[in-house]
Amino acid sequence: MRYALYYWPSIQGRGEFVRLALEDADADYEDAARTNAGMDRMMAMMKGEGVKRPPFAPPFLKAGKLVIAQVANILFYLGPRLKLAPRDENSRMWLNALQLTVTDLVKEVHDTHHPVSTGKYYEDQKPEAKKYAEGFLKDRVPKYLGYFEKIIAKSGGPFVLGRKVTYVDLSLFQVVEGMRYAFPKAMKRIEKKVPGVVGVHDRVALRPGIKKYLASKRRIAFNEDGIFRHYPELDN
Amino acid sequence: MRYALYYWPSIQGRGEFVRLALEDADADYEDAARTNAGMDRMMAMMKGEGVKRPPFAPPFLKAGKLVIAQVANILFYLGPRLKLAPRDENSRMWLNALQLTVTDLVKEVHDTHHPVSTGKYYEDQKPEAKKYAEGFLKDRVPKYLGYFEKIIAKSGGPFVLGRKVTYVDLSLFQVVEGMRYAFPKAMKRIEKKVPGVVGVHDRVALRPGIKKYLASKRRIAFNEDGIFRHYPELDN
Numbered sequence: 001m002r003y004a005l006y007y008w009p010s011i012q013g014r015g016e017f018v019r020l021a022l023e024d025a026d027a028d029y030e031d032a033a034r035t036n037a038g039m040d041r042m043m044a045m046m047k048g049e050g051v052k053r054p055p056f057a058p059p060f061l062k063a064g065k066l067v068i069a070q071v072a073n074i075l076f077y078l079g080p081r082l083k084l085a086p087r088d089e090n091s092r093m094w095l096n097a098l099q100l101t102v103t104d105l106v107k108e109v110h111d112t113h114h115p116v117s118t119g120k121y122y123e124d125q126k127p128e129a130k131k132y133a134e135g136f137l138k139d140r141v142p143k144y145l146g147y148f149e150k151i152i153a154k155s156g157g158p159f160v161l162g163r164k165v166t167y168v169d170l171s172l173f174q175v176v177e178g179m180r181y182a183f184p185k186a187m188k189r190i191e192k193k194v195p196g197v198v199g200v201h202d203r204v205a206l207r208p209g210i211k212k213y214l215a216s217k218r219r220i221a222f223n224e225d226g227i228f229r230h231y232p233e234l235d236n
Numbered sequence: 237m238r239y240a241l242y243y244w245p246s247i248q249g250r251g252e253f254v255r256l257a258l259e260d261a262d263a264d265y266e267d268a269a270r271t272n273a274g275m276d277r278m279m280a281m282m283k284g285e286g287v288k289r290p291p292f293a294p295p296f297l298k299a300g301k302l303v304i305a306q307v308a309n310i311l312f313y314l315g316p317r318l319k320l321a322p323r324d325e326n327s328r329m330w331l332n333a334l335q336l337t338v339t340d341l342v343k344e345v346h347d348t349h350h351p352v353s354t355g356k357y358y359e360d361q362k363p364e365a366k367k368y369a370e371g372f373l374k375d376r377v378p379k380y381l382g383y384f385e386k387i388i389a390k391s392g393g394p395f396v397l398g399r400k401v402t403y404v405d406l407s408l409f410q411v412v413e414g415m416r417y418a419f420p421k422a423m424k425r426i427e428k429k430v431p432g433v434v435g436v437h438d439r440v441a442l443r444p445g446i447k448k449y450l451a452s453k454r455r456i457a458f459n460e461d462g463i464f465r466h467y468p469e470l471d472n
Binding site: 056077099101115116139144 | 376
């Protein structure tokens with residue numbers, strides 16, 4: 001199956017969680033919106049042109065005639081197909097709950113720079129962003145990553161489900177990468193408490209598909225248009 | 237199958253989306269945390285006592301030995317079992333994408349009263365809440381509900397998937413109910429543009445299981461500890 005991923009072409013953003021799964025599995029896919037024609041196609045699909053079930057927002061994946069939106073949903077679909085999730089329902093439900101917890105964390109990361117309005121710039125909400133980031137780094141990140149730390153310990157490790165890597169582990173890799181980029185000072189402190197999560201990150205970084213991807217032009221660099229943004233004034 | 241739903245006992249909150257599905261289907265379930273012993277059990281399960289795969293937060297559903305967290309995930313599981321979703325994978329992926337869009341909207345509803353810190357009270361973030369609610373009611377709600385309006389039109393209506401009701405329709409009912417409670421002034425204006433969504437609400441309200449539930453003591457009243465809160469100063 002040849003997949004087409006539709007996502008904003010100049011950021012890692014939410015699309016990156018899907019890219020990592022496709023790249024790790026060496027799947028046949030195109031990052032469709034990274035050409036002008038693809039970008040037009042993406043916008044048209046969102047408007048519902050020629051699509052019976054148009055997505056609300058990118059990322060979405062085209063798999064044959066099927067159009068699948070929402071990161072956790074896309075990964076739920078791809079998981080067993082890319083051998084990044086077991087096929088039994090119980091494990092799939094569990095991985096989906098974990099992935100949705102990553103989704104919640106990622107939304108909070110976004111809100112560190114956009115606490116009061118998605119429609120306005122960061123520059124228009126800097127005081128609120130400072131307040132938000134404070135509680136986020138002090139309470140929320142340790143709570144989320146502490147949870148994953150517990151899950152990895154319960155599974156016996158080194159991954160969230162035990163010995164076999166899953167798409168949730170790839171997402172945790174991205175969370176650690178992104179947090180290190182956006183909040184290097186805070187992460188130095190936080191990482192000490194979650195060696196299991198850092199271990200997942202390090203193991204994922206060494207996987208052949210991921211290594212090749214990270215060294216390629218396909219990996220867009222972190223930047224201040226994405227989800228993980230480095231604003232030193234927020235990093236405490 | 238007898239289900240046990242674990243959720244905070246004094247609010248509708250996120251648990252309500254699951255309650256509505258169970259009630260509509262007249263499923264055999266207990267709202268477990270509405271007894272003291274149940275509340276203790278819920279907290280113990282979250283700590284991982286006797287649970288191999290502990291949830292991050294309520295709501296979660298116990299179905300036999302399986303513990304399922306995250307609203308959209310619970311509904312994905314229950315959907316076909318309660319005859320509130322078709323069994324084919326394509327429709328399930330589609331409904332899940334829609335439900336996750338409801339999840340995103342509900343998170344933004346929550347953030348109208350907690351824009352800068354989940355750990356602090358609304359009273360500690362009132363100016364920011366006012367700013368947040370403004371953009372939320374002006375741009376975000378029309379965008380979300382306008383999307384569902386389009387989906388209902390595309391399906392031929394009257395429900396999101398066409399003629400048969402699904403758990404997503406029950407969730408849209410709850411969104412309209414909650415928005416009317418929290419933002420009655422703004423909703424009067426917004427509803428004019430989304431007659432299809434209001435139609436879903438009205439049809440769901442008439443379903444026997446829902447009618448019975450809404451008239452029962454099992455339905456907790458909206459209040460200012462929940463997700464949908466009525467603060468008149470935010471309703472514009």
